[in-house]
Amino acid sequence: xQLQASGGGxxxxxxxxxxxxxxxxxxxxxxxVGWFRxxxxxxxxxxxxxxxxxxxxxxxxxxKGRFAVSRDNAENTVYLQMNSLKPDxxxxxxxxxxxxxxxxxxxxITSRYDFxxxxxxxxxSS
Numbered sequence: 001x002q003l004q005a006s007g008g009g010x011x012x013x014x015x016x017x018x019x020x021x022x023x024x025x026x027x028x029x030x031x032x033v034g035w036f037r038x039x040x041x042x043x044x045x046x047x048x049x050x051x052x053x054x055x056x057x058x059x060x061x062x063x064k065g066r067f068a069v070s071r072d073n074a075e076n077t078v079y080l081q082m083n084s085l086k087p088d089x090x091x092x093x094x095x096x097x098x099x100x101x102x103x104x105x106x107x108x109i110t111s112r113y114d115f116x117x118x119x120x121x122x123x124x125s126s
Contacts, residue, residue, distance in 0.1 A: 003117030021095030
C-alpha cells in the first residue's frame with residue numbers, strides 16, 4: 001500500500017490548509033488512517049486518526065477544535081483540514097494506514113500502522 005500526502009505549504013498564522021492522503025489501494029474503506037507530524041528537532045507526534053468507514057475519529061489535544069479529519073473512500077483519499085494554524089503547527093505531515101477487519105476501528109497506537117507515506121511540509125509564519 002503506497003500513500004502520498006500532499007497539500008502542504010506556507011501559510012500565515014490564523015490561516016488554513018487542507019492536506020490530502022491518497023492511495024491506489026482498491027479496498028481503501030478497510031484501512032484506518034492516521035495523520036502524524038514531525039517538527040525539526042522533535043519526535044513524531046500523532047495528530048489525528050479516522051476509521052475505515054469515516055464514522056469515528058480521534059484528535060490530539062492541541063489540535064482539537066482546529067483540525068478535522070475526513071475521508072472520501074470513493075476517491076481513495078483522507079483529508080486533514082487545518083484551521084487557525086499556529087507557528088507551533090509547523091512540521092512535516094505524513095499519513096499512515098492499517099487494514100482493519102472492523103471498519104469502525106480507529107487505530108490509536110502508532111506502532112500498529114503498517115504503511116507509511118512521505119510527508120508534506122507545512123510552514124506557519126507568525
